[in-house]
Amino acid sequence: MIGLKTATAQPAHADGDAPALLLRGLRKTFGDLAAVDGLDLEVARGECFGLLGPNGAGKTTTIEICEGLTPPDSGTVELLGLDWQTGATELRQRIGVQLQETQLPDKLTVMEALRLFRSFYHRGIPVDESIRTAQLEDKRNARIVTLSGGQKQRLAMACALVGDPGLLFLDEPTTGLDPQARRHVWDLVDALKHAGRTIILTTHYMEEADRLCDRVAIMDHGRIIALGTTPQLIALVGAEHIVEFAVKERETREVRVAPLLAIPGVQSHRVDAGLHQLSVTELHTSVPLIFAELDSQGLNLSEFRTHSATLEDVFVNLTGRKLRDE
Amino acid sequence: MSRFETSSLLQLTAMRFRLFFRESEAIFWTFLFPILLAVGLGIAFRNRPADVLQVGATTTQLTQALAADKGLAAYTMDEAAGTHALATGQIFLLAIQGPSGIDYKYDDTNPDARTARMVVDHAIQTAAGRQDAVRADNQLVHEKGARYIDFLVPGLLGMNLIGSAMWSLGFAIVDARQKKLLKRMVASPMPRWQYLASFLFSRLGLLVIEVGVFLGFARLAFGVPFRGSLWQLGFLCVLASLTFSALGLLTSTRAKTTEAVNGLMNLVMLPMWILSGIFFSATRFPASIQPLVRALPLTAAIDALRGNMLQGMNLGQLAMPIAVMLTWLVVTFAVSLRIFRWR
Numbered sequence: 001m002i003g004l005k006t007a008t009a010q011p012a013h014a015d016g017d018a019p020a021l022l023l024r025g026l027r028k029t030f031g032d033l034a035a036v037d038g039l040d041l042e043v044a045r046g047e048c049f050g051l052l053g054p055n056g057a058g059k060t061t062t063i064e065i066c067e068g069l070t071p072p073d074s075g076t077v078e079l080l081g082l083d084w085q086t087g088a089t090e091l092r093q094r095i096g097v098q099l100q101e102t103q104l105p106d107k108l109t110v111m112e113a114l115r116l117f118r119s120f121y122h123r124g125i126p127v128d129e130s131i132r133t134a135q136l137e138d139k140r141n142a143r144i145v146t147l148s149g150g151q152k153q154r155l156a157m158a159c160a161l162v163g164d165p166g167l168l169f170l171d172e173p174t175t176g177l178d179p180q181a182r183r184h185v186w187d188l189v190d191a192l193k194h195a196g197r198t199i200i201l202t203t204h205y206m207e208e209a210d211r212l213c214d215r216v217a218i219m220d221h222g223r224i225i226a227l228g229t230t231p232q233l234i235a236l237v238g239a240e241h242i243v244e245f246a247v248k249e250r251e252t253r254e255v256r257v258a259p260l261l262a263i264p265g266v267q268s269h270r271v272d273a274g275l276h277q278l279s280v281t282e283l284h285t286s287v288p289l290i291f292a293e294l295d296s297q298g299l300n301l302s303e304f305r306t307h308s309a310t311l312e313d314v315f316v317n318l319t320g321r322k323l324r325d326e
Numbered sequence: 327m328s329r330f331e332t333s334s335l336l337q338l339t340a341m342r343f344r345l346f347f348r349e350s351e352a353i354f355w356t357f358l359f360p361i362l363l364a365v366g367l368g369i370a371f372r373n374r375p376a377d378v379l380q381v382g383a384t385t386t387q388l389t390q391a392l393a394a395d396k397g398l399a400a401y402t403m404d405e406a407a408g409t410h411a412l413a414t415g416q417i418f419l420l421a422i423q424g425p426s427g428i429d430y431k432y433d434d435t436n437p438d439a440r441t442a443r444m445v446v447d448h449a450i451q452t453a454a455g456r457q458d459a460v461r462a463d464n465q466l467v468h469e470k471g472a473r474y475i476d477f478l479v480p481g482l483l484g485m486n487l488i489g490s491a492m493w494s495l496g497f498a499i500v501d502a503r504q505k506k507l508l509k510r511m512v513a514s515p516m517p518r519w520q521y522l523a524s525f526l527f528s529r530l531g532l533l534v535i536e537v538g539v540f541l542g543f544a545r546l547a548f549g550v551p552f553r554g555s556l557w558q559l560g561f562l563c564v565l566a567s568l569t570f571s572a573l574g575l576l577t578s579t580r581a582k583t584t585e586a587v588n589g590l591m592n593l594v595m596l597p598m599w600i601l602s603g604i605f606f607s608a609t610r611f612p613a614s615i616q617p618l619v620r621a622l623p624l625t626a627a628i629d630a631l632r633g634n635m636l637q638g639m640n641l642g643q644l645a646m647p648i649a650v651m652l653t654w655l656v657v658t659f660a661v662s663l664r665i666f667r668w669r
Contacts, residue, residue, distance in 0.1 A: 099506060
């Protein structure tokens with residue numbers, strides 16, 4: 001794990017002494033594949049925590065171990081001070097779960113599905129309140145088959161909420177949704193956050209982690225490779241801006257990198273398929289110097305752009321790969 | 327909140343009923359199909375009045391004599407046309423007027439033709455003035471309970487019980503597993519036994535309608551007899567349905583897709599449709615495979631239903647098929663619970 005491990009220290013929430021989630025030395029192997037490869041994690045109460053990583057990084061396996069659906073090969077899981085061996089019955093009552101790809105029965109109505117899930121919990125919120133929270137008032141008596149993807153997802157979240165959970169797990173809550181439906185789900189998660197719920201979500205969208213999560217763990221190959229708030233993680237890149245360029249002569253001539261790295265404010269350089277990336281602290285002073293240097297090497301630009309560093313850049317920086325191989 | 331809203335067992339059972347009654351195909355296969363099948367087979371195998379036999383004669387005089395018998399339909403034709411009609415099966419017998427008497431032309435290996443020979447000869451001799459030496463009258467018997475439809479109804483009932491029980495469990499559970507709903511349910515605090523119990527409760531509820539509609543129809547439309555005790559018949563239906571539900575549960579324990587469970591259920595049901603005596607008596611199979619045939623749960627169910635309905639046997643007399651069903655029920659249910667996969 002790189003850097004920022006100490007950033008787990010968060011003020012303990014007033015109503016609980018045990019952390020919402022505590023993982024120690026978690027491992028899970030499927031055949032030859034180590035899906036989760038020695039994971040330690042602590043999530044405080046009231047936090048919205050994100051597991052960010054590409055498909056196959058082990059996010060879903062990790063969250064399903066936390067949810068008590070998959071037993072780990074080794075390591076310990078503690079939720080709200082309870083564990084699955086001794087406190088399973090109580091834990092089931094106290095956590096809310098939204099799984100990836102659950103299809104509720106098409107021919108039930110929204111109301112019927114929520115009543116069903118509400119009946120499993122000793123205490124919880126009224127069904128009407130969960131419908132309001134998920135903004136499904138118009139669809140109360142509609143059959144699930146008639147709902148849009150976004151509405152189905154909000155219903156799945158409402159099903160996770162009816163038990164008034166102390167800890168809410170959302171596994172890829174917006175995967176497969178169009179941008180508008182995604183923003184709608186984000187608003188819902190925001191509202192839950194502000195209501196003080198502890199949320200643990202997985203995503204492979206860095207915008208989602210950035211927008212929703214207080215802290216983010218970046219996962220790759222079953223390990224947490226970085227952990228912290230978004231600004232802390234971006235600081236790992238060493239600079240706030242990314243300059244990307246390509247040159248017309250990319251087939252015939254090498255770009256000499258050393259003079260570029262010598263420019264004040266340029267922190268690092270990497271090249272991927274002819275596209276050069278420089279991380280830069282101050283654009284306004286560095287960019288003219290970059291232009292001048294390339295000019296002096298007799299190179300002509302075919303592409304040039306800059307953007308603020310994102311979690312995507314953090315991931316690329318740490319692994320040399322992109323979050324989504326699209 | 328009402329008791330109905332807070333009881334998870336009631337909510338789960340209500341869900342099963344809702345999903346069933348909102349699936350029009352399920353309603354067709356469970357309620358209407360057995361009735362349609364009974365009607366179709368009832369018509370095809372109904373006990374018809376004794377057949378009228380077609381015969382030919384070479385003179386109008388003979389034809390008139392034959393037409394006097396209600397069991398004959400007589401046509402006048404010359405010998406060449408009559409021989410052709412015989413060869414093509416349009417008539418069973420041709421009566422040929424000769425100079426010294428009458429020749430009957432017919433195929434003596436055909437039972438209908440032999441009957442025609444007797445009836446025709448009787449009609450011609452009577453017309454010629456022969457008197458019966460002994461007076462004889464007929465008493466006709468068409469007894470209910472000995473017809474094919476009476477035999478068929480318990481068989482179809484058994485077939486319906488196995489079909490509806492296996493489909494409602496096997497298919498629904500695998501469908502829920504495929505859609506990751508099963509996994510979602512066990513991620514909630516739902517007691518797992520209640521999920522399976524809700525299937526059994528809804529099955530028993532639907533059984534009342536299913537059996538009531540089918541047997542009520544068989545009674546009203548065909549006058550099928552109920553010679554045994556009705557509550558014992560009810561008990562046999564419940565036992566059979568639970569046995570087949572356990573079989574359905576067994577097929578659903580591991581299958582990951584509805585296609586897979588579909589194939590499994592057909593694998594279980596098809597041999598029984600053939601071997602268990604739905605449409606004809608299972609005793610017709612060779613003695614060497616009778617032990618296998620007798621051990622099948624559907625054979626046991628249909629034997630017990632026939633014993634109750636047609637022969638008026640009580641549960642004590644049906645101990646053997648009941649024991650076979652109970653064994654299947656206990657063993658398959660225990661195995662299913664052991665190997666059931668919740669995700």
